[in-house]
Amino acid sequence: MSFPFISPLVATDLDTSPIVLAGVLLSLVVIFLASKLGGEAAKRLDFPPVLGELMAGLVIGISALHLVVFPVSGAQAADSLIMTALQWINHLEPDTLTKIYESQSEVVKVLAELGVIILLFEIGLESDVRQLKEVGPQAIAVAMTGLLAPLILGTAGLMWFFHLPAIPAVFAGAxxxxxxxxxxxxxxSELGQLQSREGQIIVGAAVIDDVLGIIVLAVVASLAKTGEVDVRHVCFLIVGATTFLAGSIILGSVFNKTFVKLAEGLKTRGNIVIPALGFAFFMAFLGSALQLEAILGAFAAGLVLDESNARLQLEELLKPIADLLVPIFFVTVGAEADLTILNPTVPENRAGLLIAGFLIVIAIFTKLISGWTVFGIPGxxxxxxxxxxxxxxxxxLVFAGIGAATGALDKPLEVGIILMVIFTTFLAPPFLRSAFSAQPPTSGETTPAIAGEP
Structure with a gap:
């Protein structure tokens, strides 16, 4: 068997797919090692392991070691130590190396997206549909407050204090x-609070937020590109998202029985997990095809199968798959975050830091007050x-990326949004744990940790 990716020949005319595979495999080795070291360190410090995975991503990513970097963060092939190693082994020309780097990055990103799809499918399976219906009004109140408060205060503050034009301010507010x-x-899930009343309200509100956020993103992106809003497109998104989620929940009472019969009729290995994942991926495809989000479809698939008799067995079968794919997602999120934008000696970073400070305060304050809109549940x-x-x-990060692509965001505002994303992502897990420690949840039910966490 030959290994063209270790050939001493210059790889300009060779099939580069083996070299891309080598880069992906080496990247996965680094990601898996970093995720376990970060998760174990966080666990020993009594923090949620997901925070350790995010921090591990920062260490191996564009902010520190440059082992796993991505074009989306502005990195070039020469910035990646993995690509440098492949270039040295294979004597690659710079143009060839760039193509390999882009392909390798795309494969890792696809694996990360599969990881978050599996994660949301698991979350849907562990979510109690009946309880989600019970906390529906509270989740809607939290989601609407969490949408309108930051949008209004963020937009108004950027226009008032920083004198930004309306369209960039609206985009940042969105x-x-x-x-x-x-x-x-x-x-x-790691805290065992997913099935508590608080957990179900948070998940329900986050799903609603996700749907509303997609609609808001479509509106502001249309506004940035054309200067006017495509009303038909917005109406399509609203109707599509509502129909999709409602239809999925209604479908659950019918499809789960069919799923059980199908699983019982199959006698080969994977009789439960393969049909389940096929259904989850199909629902994720539908969500994407309807211009919603794939993760919304995966979550809906989990809700559909939630009441299935095979649910508990399916959850156990999914754990090793989640152990493999979910850490890739969280490590890559950290790896993409570029902390060099914190350097105040760079002139364009200074304005971004001021904007970031304002956005961080608004981002935290407006979401915290959304928790106080919950009604009708004592304690x-x-x-x-x-x-x-x-x-x-x-x-x-999706908002920041699309905003930059449409030209709606200048560099300081883009820096401010990225910093806001970094700070809120890393601050929330420890404070969420502290909040639950200070006051027990309203429901005595807990759920075991997913993705192999104890």
Missing amino acids: ALTATSIGITSKVL INRLAIGWGMVPRGEVG
Whole structure:
């Protein structure tokens, strides 16, 4: 068997796919090692392991060791130590190395997206549909407050204090509305609070936030590109998102019985997990095809199968798959964060730091007050609900990326949004844990940790 990726020949005319594979494999080795070291360190310090995975991403990413870097953070192939090693082994030309770097980065990002899809599928499975319905009004109140308060205060503050034009200010205000359901849900599961009343309100509100955030993003992106809002597109998103989630919940009472019969009829290995993942991926595809989000479809798939008799067995079968893929997502989120924008000696960073300070205050304050809009549940831990809505994570980075691509954001404002995303993502997990420690949840039910966490 030959290994062209270790050939001493210059690889300009060779098939580069083996070299791309080598880069992906080496990147995964680094990511898995970093995720375990970071998760174990966080666990020993009594922090949620997901925080350790994010911190590990910072260490191996663009901010420190440059082992795993991505084009989205502005890095070039020469900035990656893994790419440098591959270039040295294979004697690659710079143009060839760039193509390999872009392909390798895309593969790792796809694996990370699969990880968050699996995570949201698990969260849907662990979510009690009946309880989600019970906390529906409270979740809507939290989500609407968490959307409108940061959008209004952020936009108005940027226009008033920083004299920004309306469109960039609206775009930055819209970026403040996001909530990272992936990060919050993982922390809730690690804390055993996913099925508490607080956990269900947070998850429900985060899903609503996700849907509303997509609609807001479509509106402001249209505004930035054309100077006017495409009303038909916005109406399509609203109707599509509402129909999608409502239809998924209604479908659950019918499809889960069909799923059980299908699983019982299959006699080969993977008779439960393969049909389940196929369904989850199909729902994720539908969510993406409807211009919503793939993770929303995966969450809906979990809700559909939540009441299935095979749910507990399916949860156990998914754990090793989640152990493999979910850490890739959280480590890459950290790896993409570029902390060099904190350097005040760079002139354009100074304005960004001032804007970032304002955005961070608004981002935390407005989500915290959303927890106090919960009504009708005596003794509810409103502080925990507020902190659960704080992390922006990958959702906020999407806003920043699209804003920069449309030309709506200049460099200081883009820097400010990225810093806001970093701070809210890293601050929320420890404060969420502290909030739950200070006051027990309203429900005595807890759920075991997912993704292999004890």
